[in-house]
């Protein structure tokens with residue numbers, strides 16, 4: 247573990263598995279809903295979305311029906327927020343777009359969203375941002391493919407679609423966190439999607455204690471200091487309690 251003057255930095259990479267207890271299925275992972283259904287995958291593939299108004303209409307309907315809007319944070323999200331409130335330096339790096347870490351109380355500046363956020367809408371033309379709530383209200387009011395009110399451009403959720411690059415700044419910050427952290431927890435992610443997965447290896451290379459919490463084996467299990475297969479909602483509150491000031495040191 248790297249020598250540090252301040253309290254140890256805890257990095258937590260989260261994937262779809264942390265949100266399944268909140269009723270949100272895995273959509274974009276290798277075994278996710280979208281990857282298994284070519285028609286559904288088109289709705290979240292940038293080239294199809296931009297080229298075809300019918301794809302956009304179907305995509306807006308799908309967004310309206312998303313389980314994200316009714317979801318609330320679960321015990322695992324709350325455990326992370328609790329650790330952050332103790333003053334322990336925490337950075338969350340998430341592959342999820344549901345905004346549940348922030349809903350649990352983790353300050354937005356401490357959450358790096360590798361795939362963006364489904365609660366925000368982005369104009370592909372002028373870059374204007376607005377809320378998904380407003381856009382879905384327009385869809386419900388009879389605009390099946392609402393256009394940007396400023397410039398008439400195509401609107402989409404502020405998420406990284408298939409065929410789009412990750413945000414370079416967000417990724418660079420995630421890499422910096424992985425290199426600097428003392429503990430790196432990978433939670434509910436199969437660690438099969440790059441470049442997110444490689445953050446685990448990077449953290450380990452730079453001396454962090456690597457803890458993997460996932461129901462299924464991951465390619466990074468052999469280099470992990472600890473692999474936990476227990477349900478995330480039980481395992482994470484226990485693991486994070488050990489990291490709190492005054493908590494028992496990880497063995």
Ligand SMILES: [Zn+2]
Nearest residue numbers: 369372394397
């Ligand atoms: Zn615009």
